[in-house]
Amino acid sequence: MAAAVTVLAASGLVATAGTSSAAVTLPPPAAGWDYQIGGAYSPPAGVEIVSRDNADSAASGQYNICYINAFQINPGHDGEWSADLLLRDADGTKVVDPDWQETLLDIRTADKRNRVAAKINGVIDSCAGKGFQAVEPDNYDSYSRSKNLISTTQAQDYIKLLAAHAHAKGLAIAQKNTAELAGNRSANGLDFAVVEECGHYTECDAYTGPFGNRVVDVEYTNSGLSKACASWRGKISIVQRDEFVVPAGEDGYVRRTC
Numbered sequence: 673m674a675a676a677v678t679v680l681a682a683s684g685l686v687a688t689a690g691t692s693s694a695a696v697t698l699p700p701p702a703a704g705w706d707y708q709i710g711g712a713y714s715p716p717a718g719v720e721i722v723s724r725d726n727a728d729s730a731a732s733g734q735y736n737i738c739y740i741n742a743f744q745i746n747p748g749h750d751g752e753w754s755a756d757l758l759l760r761d762a763d764g765t766k767v768v769d770p771d772w773q774e775t776l777l778d779i780r781t782a783d784k785r786n787r788v789a790a791k792i793n794g795v796i797d798s799c800a801g802k803g804f805q806a807v808e809p810d811n812y813d814s815y816s817r818s819k820n821l822i823s824t825t826q827a828q829d830y831i832k833l834l835a836a837h838a839h840a841k842g843l844a845i846a847q848k849n850t851a852e853l854a855g856n857r858s859a860n861g862l863d864f865a866v867v868e869e870c871g872h873y874t875e876c877d878a879y880t881g882p883f884g885n886r887v888v889d890v891e892y893t894n895s896g897l898s899k900a901c902a903s904w905r906g907k908i909s910i911v912q913r914d915e916f917v918v919p920a921g922e923d924g925y926v927r928r929t930c
Contacts, residue, residue, distance in 0.1 A: 695842065696805075696806075696838075696839060696842055696843055696844040696863065697735070697805050697806075697844060698806075698844055698863055698864055698886050699720075699721045699735045699737070699805075699806065699844075699864055699886060699888060699909070700720050700721065700735060701884075701885040701886060701908075701909075702885055702906055702907055702908055702909055703720040703721050703735075703909050704718040704719045704720050704721070704909070704911075704929065705719060705720065705721035705722065705723075705888050705909040705910075705911055706719045706721070706722050706723075706911055706913075706927065707723050707890045707911060707913045707917055708722055708723060708724045708725075708728075708917065708919070709723055709724060709725050709739040709917050710725075710916055710917030710918050710919065711725075711728075711917075711918060711919035711922075712724050712725075712728040712729065712731070712919065713919040713920040713921070714731075714920075715731055715734055716920075716927065718929075719734065720734060720735055721734065721735045721737065721888060721909060722734045722735070722736055722737065723736075723737035723738075723739055723808055723866065723888075724736065724737070724738065724739060725738075725739045726738050726739060726740050726795050726798060726799055729802055729803075730802050730803040730804050735805050735806070736803065736804040736805050736806070737804065737805070737806045737807070737808045737846060737866065737888075738796075738799030738802070738804035738806065738807045738808065738843075739808045739810060740792060740795050740796070740799070740807055740808065740809050740810065741774070741810050741811060742792050742809035742810060742811065742812075742831075742834060743776065743777055743779070743809070743810070743811035743812060743814040743827070743830075744769055744772070744774035744775065744776050744777060744810075744811045744814055745758075745774055745775045745776075745777065746774060747772070747773045747774060750766070750775050753777070753791070754787070756778070756784070757777055757778050757784060757787060757788055758775050758776075758777070758778060759775070759776040759777060759778040759780075759818060759821060759822070760778070761819055761821065767817070767818055767819055767821065769811075769814070769817050770817070774811075776814050776817065776818055776822070777814075778822075779822060779826050779827065779829075779830040780821065780822060780823075780826055782829075785826070785829060785830045785833060786833065788830065789830060789833035789834060789837070792809070792834060793833075793834065793837040796834065796837055796838055796841060796843065797841060799843065800841040800842065800843055804843065805843065805844060806838075806843055806844035806845065806846060806863070806864070807834075807838050807843050807844075807845050807846065808846045808848055808866045809831065809834055809845065809846070809848060810848050811848070812827060812831060812847065812848050812849065812850045812853070813827075813848075813849055813850040814827070815827045824852075824853060827853075828853065828856060828859075828860050831860055831861075831862070832860055832861055835860060835861030835862060836861060839861065844863040844864060845861065845862055845863055846862065846863065846864050846865060846866040846888075847860075847862040847864070847865045847866070847879075847883070848865075848866050848867075849866075849867055849868055851867075851870075851875050851878040851879065854878055854879050854881070854882045854883070855881070855882055857882045857883060858882075863886070864883055864886035864887065864888070865879040865882075865883045865886065865887045865888070866888050866890075867879055867887060867888070867889050867890075868889075868890050868891075868892070869889075869890070869891055869892060869893075869896050870887075870889050870900065871889065871891050871896045871897065871898075871899040871900025871901070871903070871904065871910070872891060872892075872893060872895065872896030872899060872900075874899065876889065876900065876903065876904050876908065879908075880904075880907070880908065885907055885908055887908040887909070888908065888909040889904070889908055889909065889910050889911075890911055890912070890913050891910065891911070891912045891913075892912065892913065892914070892915050893912075894912070894928075896912070897910070897912040897928055897930070900930075901930035905930040910929065910930055911927065911928070911929055912926060912927065912928040912929070913926060913927055914926035914927075
């Protein structure tokens, strides 16, 4: 079970209880931020929060969020996992995210959840060792692409394991997207939210209700940025990036703010 958390006033600190006594730090509210999971580069002026892939180093002087693909497997890496941890349908065919061609991890039993978590927790350990302050476990909503094989309960039971481990390592943990489960964030041990296109989908309030102003939003379209800024400027962290979040200087790079 994930550790319970208590926010310490406006300090941005969170004290964890239960399975961990470590203190974690939350991202600064409504701060400038940059989404760099497609490759690290020097943070632009005014940026206080940076999210980077776990393979990259933390940015000096920033609040650093460590991106982890925690519910699916990056293309070409299925062989790094035990075959029985790859989600398969009744015909034995691997279940794959059609947009990103990522095989879903099988978290349907307690044994499998524990085994998957043990591997992902090793990545969390690496994030802590690199000086990150938080982790961002992506694809929490993989159940929605699982052909009804994974339930929301199973997804939450799994993320509780990651939350407990992150807290034990002194790291905050973000809920990634998945607005329909945001109301359960305390029970699941989740500290803040990293969301994609809440302006575009007019759902930022689904996250600010449970998480307050500890929400960081990335938009991928000009219209999404305009909507987010119109309603949420100064209330949450907002940035627009290109869909593939390529590093600055590469073709296709886009970064705009309110």
